[in-house]
Amino acid sequence: MMTEPLTMPPILYLPCFDYQVHRQRPQQLLYHLSLLGFNVIYCNVTQDREHPFVILNDHFAVCQDTEALDLGRPYVMWLTHGPYVDSLPGFNASLIISDLADTTEEEFAPFAVWEDRKIQAADIVLCASRIIYETTAPKHPQVHLVRNAADYAHFAQAVQKTPLPIPDEKDQQLCRATEPIIGFWGAVASWLDYSLIRMIAAERPQYTFIFIGQITCHGPDSLSDLPNVHWLGNRDYESLPWFASHFDAAIIPFEIRKVTNAANPVKMYEYMAAGLPVISTDLPEVRLQKHVRIGRSPAQFLRHLDEALLQDRSPELIQARQATAQEESWTQRAEFIKERIIETFLRKYESSD
Structure with missing residues (x-):
């Protein structure tokens, strides 16, 4: 012994x-x-x-x-x-x-x-x-x-009154939009559903879609004709709460196949820690989260996005999402x-x- x-x-x-x-x-x-x-x-x-x-x-x-x-x-x-x-x-x-x-x-x-x-x-x-x-x-x-x-303390800064690192002027200007801003961060990779992104962005030209993360495929090139979709590339981890504080909702637009069925998106927990309404495609690990809306078709995804902007931004729901993230x-x-x-x-x- x-x-x-x-x-x-x-x-x-x-x-x-x-x-x-x-x-x-x-x-x-x-x-x-x-x-x-x-x-x-x-x-x-x-x-x-x-x-x-x-x-x-x-x-x-x-x-x-x-x-x-x-x-x-x-x-x-x-x-x-x-x-x-x-x-x-x-x-x-x-x-x-x-x-x-x-x-x-x-x-x-x-x-x-x-x-x-x-x-x-x-x-x-x-x-x-x-x-x-x-x-x-x-x-x-x-x-x-x-x-x-999620790193709860880091992302919870998005709804707190503490000062946050401010990105460059171009990013600030983009996030000053008065129309809804729909956010994403993470790898901009081959498993994103670019046809879904095209549909929701084309159907809602009044929404601004901001994608943050390293671009590892040619998918964004196919959407270059959409003026309301912005691919920012990498941004510092420290700046993500600032972006989250300017987003009105966040999305996980993954294709449904073997790689994504086995995935457990880190961004899902981070979005909730930041208090954001979350809309995702139908992934097994996402189904476990009652505060995430799941779009099982492009039309349902878009409907959930619209409804989330109207219904899911109350202080009570923000706190409920954060409470879940704090436990996770x-x-x-x-x-x-x-x-x-x-x-x-x-x-x-x-x-x-």
Whole structure:
């Protein structure tokens, strides 16, 4: 039995996304675990050997020079990117956590070759949606459903009176529109339903549609003739509450297919934390949220959008959406994972005594 105090090695996340560019599931979970006392080293893709480590808090460091890592020390390895399974032998892994945020089908099919190996290599497997969990649970004894969430305090600023970072003049001017502003943030990717976006924008020329996020496909090019649809590209995470404070509603216009059926949109929780009415296409994880309107056809989506603007912006409904988001926070998710890490680490430690 263990008689000395528990000393947990730092969690190491190998380069996949730069921390400041994206603030998605890995960044949020790892940062909130650091707030619970876990030491975390998050490796950026972009390297800067003159500044190998950037310290964000007492327990969280962004590594900008992977050659500066101490490969002799033990780490808790946090895997999201399948190919890093091949890199595990180069590390002293005291624990391996595999986090499955997406299915490995359609756009993500190239990663399927690593998926089972990523699961089998792990001590703990986390799944972001019920569909991923049900597929994975028979393959490993320690599989846990840990859905996405919101950084509630960050997005709740949209309805608070605290000053917010102000974007550039062009963005400010766009958001001064007196007509309804319909917002979106996240990856502008191939799984957006561009035919649906065209229909609702063409049917409601008096609405302004603003899309924020990295553009990774040619879909927006097909809508360049619509003057009320604006593709802003990336904006700082810190600026999203400001945009949310100017949106009248927010949308999740995903196609319905394998990739999206297995998705658990982070933006859904963030929209609710910002108090916004939310309209989505019919996704399994979205159906669980009573405060999200679901459009099962283009006509129904448009009708829900119109009704949300008229009916869903009362203080009571804003508070109800925020209350839901507060219960679905990254802090809550991190606390659950903390318990799983400690119990698994203790079990391995004690069994080796």
